[in-house]
């Protein structure tokens with residue numbers, strides 16, 4: 001598919017071209033790429049917020065945009081958390097905001113209350129904020145409210161555009177763990193992130209966006225093997241892989257094929273066990 005902003009105007013902007021992407025049920029897909037490469041434009045197609053100007057977007061058997069009656073079904077299937085959460089909040093209280101999505105799903109009021117509580121806990125929101133206006137909250141709290149509102153719909157597919165921007169490290173880790181747990185329970189996750197380190201830990205597959213096209217895609221470990229190609233696209237490999245690369249350049253016979261600190265620790269332990277390093281002690 002492709003997408004042109006303001007098609008036909010002299011200032012039209014081709015934001016996506018030649019995108020050919022297939023995502024399976026239950027996958028955790030990470031989307032990376034420099035600023036302006038088309039990540040947000042791409043993910044906004046997934047629940048029909050914007051419609052392709054060329055080609056097709058299919059979610060199961062729903063062709064996004066062609067059948068107006070099925071848009072409601074699509075929005076229940078695919079939840080989207082916007083890059084700028086304040087664009088997503090509009091109710092008078094946090095409680096009403098989180099309840100808005102499930103409120104449109106013909107659920108009984110008790111179930112809606114249960115979902116609001118569950119979603120709040122999942123994103124680490126204190127119950128005191130439930131009766132406040134979302135617009136009085138800090139940026140990090142707003143983001144949590146926006147995520148909670150989408151979680152509460154219990155969609156089959158969750159699309160998150162930079163979900164942890166602006167959160168402190170503990171809040172970030174809590175939300176990422178929650179997303180991983182939801183994915184393990186079968187929810188398909190599609191996450192745009194500038195944090196290569198987060199994606200290295202979470203994603204099964206990485207899609208690299210570059211100038212409106214897919215620059216590279218593949219299994220996470222495979223994509224992060226391409227240090228040079230990623231660097232050309234202004235991207236890094238995970239920090240832990242960079243450290244291993246430096247150790248290797250310094251002469252240690254270690255693998256650089258690591259995605260997490262645990263994997264790196266294991267690789268270093270192995271080098272020590274095999275006696276390939278001697279610690280210089282006093283003679």
Ligand SMILES: Nc1ncnc2c1ncn2[C@@H]1O[C@H](COP(=O)(O)OP(=O)(O)OP(=O)(O)O)[C@@H](O)[C@H]1O
Pocket residue numbers: 005006013014015033034035036037038039040041042083209
């Ligand atoms: N509403 C809009 N009108 C016109 N052009 C737009 C609009 N939104 C985005 N663009 C342009 O489309 C291209 C892709 O933008 P997009 O927001 O999808 O990038 P992104 O990869 O999400 O960037 P970031 O990492 O900064 O969020 C950019 O050149 C951008 O300037």
Ligand SMILES: [Mg+2]
Pocket residue numbers: 039040041083161
């Ligand atoms: Mg964006």
